[in-house]
Amino acid sequence: MEVLSLSPEIHCFSELLDCSDGDEEEILVCGEDFELNPFDGLPYSSRYYKLLKEREELPVWKEKQTFLESLLHNQVVIVSGHAKTGKSSQIPQWCAEYCLSACYQHGVVVCTQVHKQTAVRLALRVADEMDVNVGHEVGYFIPFESCCTTETILRYCTDDMLQREMMSTPLLNYYGVIILDDVHERTVATDALLALLKDVLLSRPELRLVILTAPHMSSKLQQYYGSIPLIRVESKHQAEVVYSCSIQKDPFLSALRLLFEIHHSKEKGDIVVFLACEREIEKAHQMIRQEQSNLNPDLGELIPVPLYPIKQDLIPKPHQDKQKACKKYRRKVLLTTSFGESLIRIKNVTFVIDGGVGTRKVYNPRIRADSVITQPISKSQAEMHKQILGMSSSGKIFCLYPEEFTYKEMKPHLPAKIQESNLRSTVLFLKRMDIAGFGHCDFISRPAPESLMQALEDLDYLAALDNDGNLSEFGIIMSEFPLDPQLSKSILASCEFECVDEMLTIAAMVTEEIALTCWRKFSHPAGDHFTLINVFNAFKEASTNSTSQYYSTEKWCRDYFLSSSALRMAEIIRAELVEIMKRIELPISEPDFGSKENILSIKKSLLSGYFMHIARDVDGSGNYLMLTHRQVAQLHPFSSYYNSRKIPEWVLFHEFSISEDNSIRVVSEISPDLFVELVPQYYFSNLPPSESKDILQEVINHLSPASAMKEEQKTNDDKENEQFPTPTEQRCTIQ
Secondary structure (H helix, E strand, O other), rough: OOOEEEEEHHHHEEEEEEEEOOOOOOOOOOOOOEEEOOOOOEEEHHHHHHHHHOOOHHHHHHHHHHHHHHHHHOEEEEEEEEEOOHHHHHHHEEEHHHHHHOOOOEEEEEEOOOHHOOOOHHHHHHHHHHHOOOOOOOOEEEEOOOEEOOOOOEEEHHHHHHHHHHHHHHOOOEEEEEEEEHHHHHHHHHHHHHHHHHHHHHOOOOEEEEEEOOHHHHHHHHHHHHOOOOEEEEOOOOEEEEEEOOOOOOOOHHHHHHHHHHHHOOOEEEEEEEOOHHHHHHHHHHHHHHHHHHHOHHHEEEEEOOOOOOOOOOOOOOOOOOOHHHHHOOEEEEEEEEOOHHHHOOOOOOEEEOOOOEEEEEOOOOOOOOEEEEEEOOOOHHHHOOOOOOOOOOOOEEEOOOOHHHHHHHOOOOOOOHOOOHHHHHHHHHHHHHHHHOOHHHHOOOOOHHHHHHHHHHHHOOOOOOOOOOOOOHHHHHOOOOOOOOHHHHHHHHHHHHHHHHHHHHHHHHHHHOOOOOOOOOOOOOHHHHHHHHHHHHHHHHHHHHOOOOOOHHHHHHHHOOOOHHHHHHHHHHHHHHHHHOOOOOOOOOOOOOHHHHHHHHHHHHHHHHHHEEEEEEOOOOEEEEEEOOOOEEOOOOOOOOOOOOOEEEEEEEEEEEEOOOOOEEEOOOOOHHHHHOHHHHHHHHHHOHHHHHHHHHHHHHOOOOHHHHHHHEEEEHHHOOOOOOOOOOOOOOO
């Protein structure tokens, strides 16, 4: 399936997903001439007044004066409301007016979003409503892309990007108003910002914080911040809800059947389908496109639009000819997961199909792996799905479950993601903030102590912490990279082993999660990490040689079942990593991919960061046992080793998740000798007893008899001193 990354195809996105929010209006200053735009000094266009009329119909509009008064007299303001009420587009513009009235002496406005598609879409829409240019008065900055200047008055960004900005500017002095949007989604970055901004507000009395959330989260936020104003925005319409008579055995197939029934009914309007997971999105997308040829042409064309909450860089590519589009009816079908409601911004949605089931990953710190859990969505999610139709009074919401299922089986809310995620990156960030004096972090929902301790332990193994539990110099450098600390460590190790060029390519490709669906052409005997380098280099060569209109880069990618957009995004990520390397003055070695020395150096670099991700084939048939625990996994079907004659005994893997078909992804062969050479001794000592550990211990004994004797002496000393244990593993704490 082919999809487009956000950056190169913004025009496609705005064309395909036309949003319904907006704002700008009369100004607080310049009261004499209402024809001039105060943000750029130019006369308003006719489009400005057209959009102004649309904005005045939004439910949030009637709260404008109340909001501005609350903002003037309070440091924190909460605005509660459902989707499609105009919060995300109007309130940031009102905040820009507030800052303009003070001549920006207190700073400008930044508004965070959970998804970067939404940040870009809102920036485009709001710039249109404000009658200014994107990249000038209004802009956005998202991972690996910035469209802002020093003149930008209103910035949209992802929550993780504002979090990273705090590392260099802890008090965020550049901003006068900070807006946290979609707080109810409870991402790790948003929860961290909520906690840290409490201290920033104390240090900067002039700063304003505006929190936009769904109604179910508002009371919790009021308790968290104290006595602060709460502005409620009510929807004008309530759509009709149709419940199923019974539980569906297969919600996925039931949703598709209902989709085609709606299409055959000839009732006009776009459709939103909430599915369980991203795999179902891909499957539904393929099935709808295949079924298209069997549909009655008089019904019009079904346009499946996959929206991935996790794969945030991917947006659909419109394959349809524009002239054809004008001749017949085109019905968009938005396919997303239960967490994708904030991605839905199309005006003409008339039908919503809610399967009532969601899949999410829950991190298990004991085994350092994600467990994939499928269960009913929460009551709050079900309510948000019902609000997707917003201002439409004629739409219908089909719930593929009985009404009583909502009360009997659905939990009120899902846990915050900070309670279910790998916290390595978060703890590294908090340790970095500790340097700036933000030692105390009062989370609205406390992370699990076990997850915090495991994150601290992992950072200690990666040499990111010193003996006092503070960030080491190495850890400070690692925190500069917007990557998992393990990947950052591998990049830094590649400086020592002189394979930086290749390691940056691997980092970009695994960050973008390139799927090797057709790997045989590019397969490398050393493993998947090396195959990814082959794919990237082949793509670069194809890009250079695609001068002919008959054989474009896109066609090359289709021929090999690769995503051209994902590969272009990998190029962008890699270029950004190169800039970071240059900024912090780290050496970048010349490319030497293919030589034996280079292959060995890449493996050493990978092992330096991923020595905790080692597995051994215990029976010669591809049943890999994790070195750190007793979980067994198989090779992912996309691995270049899958179904090959030679299956490596020892492998390093990038990712492992527990699901129906436990699998390890992005796998490369390693040798026990190389592992024992690079693994930290105290990590190896802490491994649980196993046959694999015994084999590795034999390797250590064989390589270094003297060190084995020292290890035996150390063991004896430890037994003698058992009554006086020295705390080591828990020396690193978060205040």
